[in-house]
Amino acid sequence: MMTIKRHLLLISNSTLHGGGYLEHCKEHIQTFLGSKVKRVLFVPYALHDRDAYAKTARHKFEKLGYTLDSIQESPDPVDAVQKAEAIFIGGGNTFRLLKALYDNGLIPAIKKKVFEDGVPYIGSSAGTNVATISINTTNDMPIVFPPSLQALGLVPFNINPHFLDQDANSKHMGETREQRISQYHEEPNTPPVLGLREGSLLLVEGDRATLLGITRARLFLRGHSPTEHEPGEDFSFLLNQI
Amino acid sequence: MMTIKRHLLLISNSTLHGGGYLEHCKEHIQTFLGSKVKRVLFVPYALHDRDAYAKTARHKFEKLGYTLDSIQESPDPVDAVQKAEAIFIGGGNTFRLLKALYDNGLIPAIKKKVFEDGVPYIGSSAGTNVATISINTTNDMPIVFPPSLQALGLVPFNINPHFLDQDANSKHMGETREQRISQYHEEPNTPPVLGLREGSLLLVEGDRATLLGITRARLFLRGHSPTEHEPGEDFSFLLNQI
Numbered sequence: 194m195m196t197i198k199r200h201l202l203l204i205s206n207s208t209l210h211g212g213g214y215l216e217h218c219k220e221h222i223q224t225f226l227g228s229k230v231k232r233v234l235f236v237p238y239a240l241h242d243r244d245a246y247a248k249t250a251r252h253k254f255e256k257l258g259y260t261l262d263s264i265q266e267s268p269d270p271v272d273a274v275q276k277a278e279a280i281f282i283g284g285g286n287t288f289r290l291l292k293a294l295y296d297n298g299l300i301p302a303i304k305k306k307v308f309e310d311g312v313p314y315i316g317s318s319a320g321t322n323v324a325t326i327s328i329n330t331t332n333d334m335p336i337v338f339p340p341s342l343q344a345l346g347l348v349p350f351n352i353n354p355h356f357l358d359q360d361a362n363s364k365h366m367g368e369t370r371e372q373r374i375s376q377y378h379e380e381p382n383t384p385p386v387l388g389l390r391e392g393s394l395l396l397v398e399g400d401r402a403t404l405l406g407i408t409r410a411r412l413f414l415r416g417h418s419p420t421e422h423e424p425g426e427d428f429s430f431l432l433n434q435i
Numbered sequence: 436m437m438t439i440k441r442h443l444l445l446i447s448n449s450t451l452h453g454g455g456y457l458e459h460c461k462e463h464i465q466t467f468l469g470s471k472v473k474r475v476l477f478v479p480y481a482l483h484d485r486d487a488y489a490k491t492a493r494h495k496f497e498k499l500g501y502t503l504d505s506i507q508e509s510p511d512p513v514d515a516v517q518k519a520e521a522i523f524i525g526g527g528n529t530f531r532l533l534k535a536l537y538d539n540g541l542i543p544a545i546k547k548k549v550f551e552d553g554v555p556y557i558g559s560s561a562g563t564n565v566a567t568i569s570i571n572t573t574n575d576m577p578i579v580f581p582p583s584l585q586a587l588g589l590v591p592f593n594i595n596p597h598f599l600d601q602d603a604n605s606k607h608m609g610e611t612r613e614q615r616i617s618q619y620h621e622e623p624n625t626p627p628v629l630g631l632r633e634g635s636l637l638l639v640e641g642d643r644a645t646l647l648g649i650t651r652a653r654l655f656l657r658g659h660s661p662t663e664h665e666p667g668e669d670f671s672f673l674l675n676q677i
Binding site (some may be wrong): 203205207208209210211241284286289328329330331332333334335336337338341342355357364365366367368373374377380383385391 | 448449450451453508514527528531535570571572573574575576577578579580583584597599606607608609615616618619621622623633
């Protein structure tokens, strides 16, 4: 049996209230990348100003001890992925990000790097959404139209980043996050949805998945009541459910 | 010059906090439909349980003095549209609604009824989104994948229903509604977006548009700062901007 080489760190949100960019998860990033990785390839496609975004990410990763190459600085993005030691896809608009991944032919290239070469993948917010089976459970506005909602499929389920509990005091009548996810599960054959509240991360190493961070996660399985899960809990069963 | 026969009542939200279904806009619906219309064709595609949804809508419209036919009760939805005296498309998930309109071949049929036959169209929430040029500014989760985001195009701009102001006390770090709309306007050639807060409606009669209801609207034009508009204001310029 082949060993699954997958290494993923899937972050709910890049910035936690009161903290700086990636500040709340910097130790997790360092532990995850370790000392063998020297350079990280950044994918800033989810924001409009890629150069400004690269500057922010570079500043942070250099402080953590890594050199950051941003993919739009390379003449050949597929080649940049093929040479990457580690990949970090940042947050922003998930539709814009996924469309750019398709437009640049990066979907098969990134899958190959993760599954065959074992290159570590960090995703944050939109970068976490595109790591999953599809972006069907993004919170973002469909500002552009990607050719498909199917994403990288690095895990066989959906994640809802920035998961938000209902505000009991709100007079707003738009659907709650939980209502939106249960509408997804009204559709046939829809996979589990892991609601990652701000402050939580999912670590995937091969066929093991663990919840990290400081907040609980809420898990939605089609046809079942949602369940609450503490940091440290084992989510490996989600990797084997398809 | 041909007279534009378009008659639209575009409602932000079906239910206002503390009130019943369509309660806050029932007088507007009666004034809009008048006494000539006897039967309304309801399109419940935005919710999963179409029969339950039809029951709710029928109950309300009968109290207002109209007979309601729900489109899923007809063997031929295109024929039902062709025979309609008035059309009401209800809220729910906008992606699910638009996909069903395409799947049932209703996009050209409804456009024809509105533009050529002058049949009154009422939309609420998702039903308002699909009346516009596209669903690029829906708040909904992309739980299904329609063949396009282009919608009925009964007006040449976008609406954001349930428009929500930023909550200054929130610790949530997901994008605000305004940030999401400005990300849309980072894309080239994007039309105006009218943010309809809960409690407001847009009345379109031919080439005239007027804001109705009890809340102000916020207008976003690409490359400009957003502006606030009072109920009663004339929005006809939005109809002529393309």
